[in-house]
Structure formats: C-alpha cells, structure tokens
Amino acid sequence: MAALEITNETARLHGPLLQRAGAIAASLFDVEAIDFRDFADRTSLRPRTRCVRLARGPVATMSREGAGMTSLTYADPVGETALAMLLAAMAGPEDPIAADPESLSVFALAERLAASDIPVLVNGPTGTGKEVLSRFIHARSPRRDRPFIAVNCAAMPETMLEAMLFGHQKGAFTGATAASEGFMRAADGGTLLLDEIAELPLSLQAKLLRALQEQEVVPIGSTRAIKVDVRVIACANRDLPTEVAAGRFRADLFYRLNVFPLELRPLRERSDDIAPLAFAMALRHAGRMGAGASPGSRGVPCFTEGALAMLRLHSWPGNVRELENVVRRALLLSLGAKQIAPEHIVFDSPARLVGTPVIGGLDMGPLPAAPGEAIDGDRKLASIVQHSEARAIVETLEACGGNRLRAARELGISERTLRYRLASMREAGIEIGRAAIGGGR
Template identity: 65%
Template structure:
C-alpha cells in the first residue's frame, strides 16, 4: 500500500474524503506514490496512480486515458463506497488492500517486520491473502530488488519436492537429464515463501530445518553443500501447534519458523475490508475500454454481511459474476450479486439439504462425495488412514476434501489418523 500526495485544491475541496484515506494509508507508514487532484490542477508525472476527485450526485469511478489515471465522482465523503473506490484506485497492483483496523495493524506490523531478517510464519484460512502479505513483506524489505519465489508445498508431488526445493545434479535420478538449481538457490539473496508448509512430508521437514540452520543446501546427487542467503516466509492454513502435537509436523522446525507469527482472519471477521477489495476486484476484471459500474450501497451492504466461506477468492468470483450480470449497467445492484451455493449440511440433515439446495450438478456431486466420505470414516472408526485406503485416495487428499467441505460450510468431522 502507498501513501497519498494531494494538491492544495483537492485538500480544500475534498478534505473529508482525503483525510479518511490518508488516515488508513498513513497507518502503514508508506511514502506518497499516488496523487489526488481536482479537475484543472496540473498533473505532475510520477510512478503511481493519479486520481481526479469531483463532487457529483452520481457516484462513479472511471478510467481515464493513460495508465493509472482515474476519475472518482462521489456525493457523500462519508460514504463507504467513495472511500473504498479511492483505496482501490490508488493501490499498486498486487499490494494489500484493507480498511479494517485489525488488518491495518497487521500490515503496519508486517511493514516493521520487513526490515528484519527473521523468519515469518503466516497463518490463516485458505484465500485470506497470505501470499499477498508475503509479497508485501518482501517488497518492503532490503531484499526487494532480489527474487521473490513462492512455492506451494501441497501442489507438487512428494517425490519431486526435495529436488524442486534443493536442486539436483544431472543423472541424480531417473529423468534428471539436466541439472537444476532448485527454489532455494533461485531465491538466493531474496525471499522464499513456502505456502501450505503443513503438507511437507516429515522426512523433508528435517532437511528444510538443516537448510535453515546451516544456511546451505545439498542438491540431490551431490555431496558438496552450497551456501544460500534466503529469507523464509512460511504460510499455513492449518493450526501448526495442533499438527506438532499430533506428530504431523516437527516441533524443532515449528519453533525455527515461529519466530514472528502473523495471523490473517477470515474475511467474514473483517467486514471493513470487503468494500475496498470488491472495488479492487472490479478494477481488475472489468473489460478495458468500457465504463466501470458503481457498487451500490445496497450491494455493498449485502457483501458486507455475507459469511464468505471462500474468503477473498469467493469475493473475486462474486464480483466477476456481478460484472457479467450487470452487462454494461451504470451500477451493480443487489440483483447482480449471486453468491456461491455450497451444500450446507451433511449427515443426518443431508436429505433436507438436498431438498433445499438448488439441484445443480456441482451440489449433487459435492453431497454425494460428502456422503461417501462420512460413511467410510464411520465404517473405519474415524481413522483417516483407513478411510483413505478404502476410498482409494491418499490421506493428504482426504484431508483436503474434509477441509474443503468445512470451508464450504459442510459439517464433517475430521476423523483421526
């Protein structure tokens, strides 16, 4: 996020709105990179966005000619939509966007933390913005000019994860026709983000711990360690102390990573973030060359009070859907807001859910899958390992299915190992 620069004219004419935006952005200690101006003010070229403010009975956010040029018309400086649209317009691509006090405190803390070299552990549900926060820390750090490498530990095959992280020599294993440096060496001098670190196998956790302690990696097929200079940011959507207690995560690695933990709350618990995020999603996905619709106060109210089981990813889906349904209208109204429709209940109440939920194919498949998993877990006495074997899937896949059901609001017991 950035601070604001503003002309004398805009400060006189639009003081209430400008002061509200400055209070939010100033909490992060950012330098001015965006310029606010009134119509007729000179434009001084700079690296950041330029937003022209005007009072109007018809609120609107318009893209003007030139990259990062916007015109914001608003009627009430105290209106939530006016502030949200301004925050979205001045935000740099990929930067955090927030207005909730606790979110701002987390970002301010992350800004201070960026100057250090200590590891960071970011926790929070899927879709709450852990990678965005990781990039924010990197970009505010002395390592900003060096690489930022993001690795999803759950997205890579276990058999390949070690080679992908630490590299390998040519011929080290079948298929290794060329040497590879690995993600640690690719991030040398910069930041390596390890997302979903709870999914890393135990044997690989030990090698990761050694790399962190010694500041070196040993590529597969080599006996010579290679020095590395990498700042680690680890992210987890599961409770790592619980994973440690249940033997799925090494305690020594946890304490090595947990030097400074940050926690991101679900979107439903930071309602003040919803409006600026929604406007930012609209700017991202609205077709270039077409007028931007305005998010009505009623639509914003509906968004604010939704439960957001899918967090920011679900919000992005809803905004993209609303843009299509609005189809060039000047305003996104309540009727354009269509939420995802996950099945809500399983188990004893599942037949009622089947009756009340729309009979979309995705709902039918999700309910059927949940039924099968519940029945198998029950037959296996709650053991995830036995249930996964019966279902013909890995325990990791079963854990993901259970987590996905819970994120969708489906009440499924997690079972035991």
C-alpha cells in the same frame, strides 16, 4: 510514514475524503507514487506516478484509463463507498487492500517485521491473503530488490519436491538431463515463501530444518554444501501445533518457523475490508467482462449501498477468493448498467446473516430449494435471501418499537449495517412499514 502530496485546490475540494484515505493508505501503499487531483485539473502529471482524479457528483462512478489513471465521482466524502472506491483506486497491482482495524494492525506489525530477517509464520484459513501479506513483507524489506520465490508445498509431486527445493546435479536421477539450482538457491538474497507448509512430507522436514539452520543446501547428487542467504516466510491454513501433536509435523521445524507468528482472520471477521476489496476487484476485472466506455478507457460499475450491505452480511466461507467470484459474477450480470445492485449479487453458497440462520430468536424462514430443484421467478436465491432477511429485520424493528439501535443489537449487527440493509430492501422494492422503522435510535 509518508503524507499525501496534494495541491491546495485539491485539498479544498476533496480534503475530507483524502484525509480519511491518507491515514490508511500511508501504511499500505507508496503514496508518493500517486498524483491526486481534481477532475478539472489538466496540468502535467508528476513523472513516474499513477493518477487518481476526483470529482463530486450525485451518483458514484469509476473509470480507468490504461494502468496509470483512475477517475472517481463520489457523493458523500464521509460515506463508506467513497473511501472504498478511493482505496481501491490508489492500490498498485501488488499492493494489499485493507480498511478494517484488525487487518491494518497486522500490516503495521508486518512492516516492522520487514526490517529484520527473522522467520515469519503466517496462519489463516485458505483465501484470506497470506501470500499478499508475505509479498508485503518482502516489498518493505531490505531484500525488496532481490527475488521473491513462492513455493506451494501441496502443489508439487512428493517425488520431485526435494529436487525442486534444493536443486540437483545433472544425471542425479532418471530424467535429470540438466542441473537445476532449486527454489532455495533461486531465492538467494531474497525471500522464500513456503506456502501450505503443513503439506510438506515428514521425510523432507528434517532436510528443510537443516537447510534453514545452516543457510546451506546440498543438491541431489552432490556432496558439497552451497551457502544461501534466504529469508523464509511460511504459511499454513491448518493449525500447526495440532499437526505437531498428531505427529504429522516436526516440533523442531515448527519452532524454527514460528519465530514470529502473524494471523489473518476470516473475511467475515474483518468486514471493513469487504467494500474496498470489492471495488478493487471490479477495477481489475471490468475490462475483461466487456465493460468499457471507449477503447482508451473503461467504465466500472459501482456497488450501490444495498449491494455493499449484502456483501457485508454474507458469511464468506471462501474468504477473499469467494468475494472475487461474486464480484466477477456481478460484473457479468450488470453488463450495460452503471451500478451493481442487490439483484446482481449471487453468492457461491446460500447467503445468511453472519454466524447463524437464527437471529434474535427469529427463524429466518424457508431455505432455498435443494440442489436439483427448480427455482424460478420469486423463488430465485437472491429473492429468498432478501425476503427472509427482511422479515427478520422488520419483525425485530417492530418488537423494538422502531428503535434502530436496539434492533441492531438484537440482530447482532451494527446500526450502520442495519441502515445499509434497510437501504438494500428499499432498492429491491421490499416495502417497509413506517411503524417498523420509526424515527428513533
């Protein structure tokens, strides 16, 4: 595990934050390719590196100059915002982004698996980053300089799937005006990702099993087997043992693929990933939304603590894909602003505290209007959500005598999340009585 390369002056000024980020980043990124420095340092960059410049200030800011330089200003080196911003700035275009212990343990295991050639089956709901994990395994493997071919088994016509996987000879069927090597031969020496493997027709599963066992393919129209050297990673968003029991997936193919299973949990169950992912998506999309300080650089609005609290409290039925929708929407709504505040956060579906609309026995209040009903003024979705959550939080705090730790336990959230939510309520102009918040833990 490589350590961060930083100068003594950078360590003196930004050491606490870099130490926190370094413990995470060394397992996810090529940290030797990153040049860390204080914003005032104008010495020459190390060759073939991307630069992250750091500064301390009262307000968090981000900007990006081209693809190779990101500048951050942070207020609190031990806060969630500073760590999330730095992890997002450090990540390359193909790098995974994670901070939650659950996710980091999966990537640590994936790095150990990368050194071998055994098949890997990645399970998890749609939108959780299964292809990102697969690319990470390939990038850390001895096959990293060979092809990575991703095949979505649900996106190809069933009639063409065999030819696209195994190849075909010229004239093998109507329309085959030229020979094709197929995806398996295209991945020779590298990695083949079979995404949504549960959608593969039963008629092809036996042929795929033989190809994987023998490491050879027979193109359509040919009688000669062609050897291939392919490492296979399969992804499934449905429970394959259930599919096997139902007769929709071959048991022998399942056991061939399931040599080492990895599972990605839903985003709501790895909440520490949300902030760094949100900042990374803001960096990626800010320029496309019209935000920018000058033609050569672009400013990126930063999430306030209240906005991050809203993101952490959402249930994320669409996982990372939904988070990207929310970030892009927030960037559009915050055009001209330096920060993304709670009023800029609009979810794909009604937001609620994770798990249930009833918390600590308290009803969360009236639901948003049904589709088609007019919603205006204070009846906007964000306002409804904030006030119903605020009522539940304030009533619980009052019942607990202002003790935040007890209230957080009653609400089923962490004390840190409760603090973030209280900050969000203050930013949104929701008054909180002194008796409700008290001063104790």
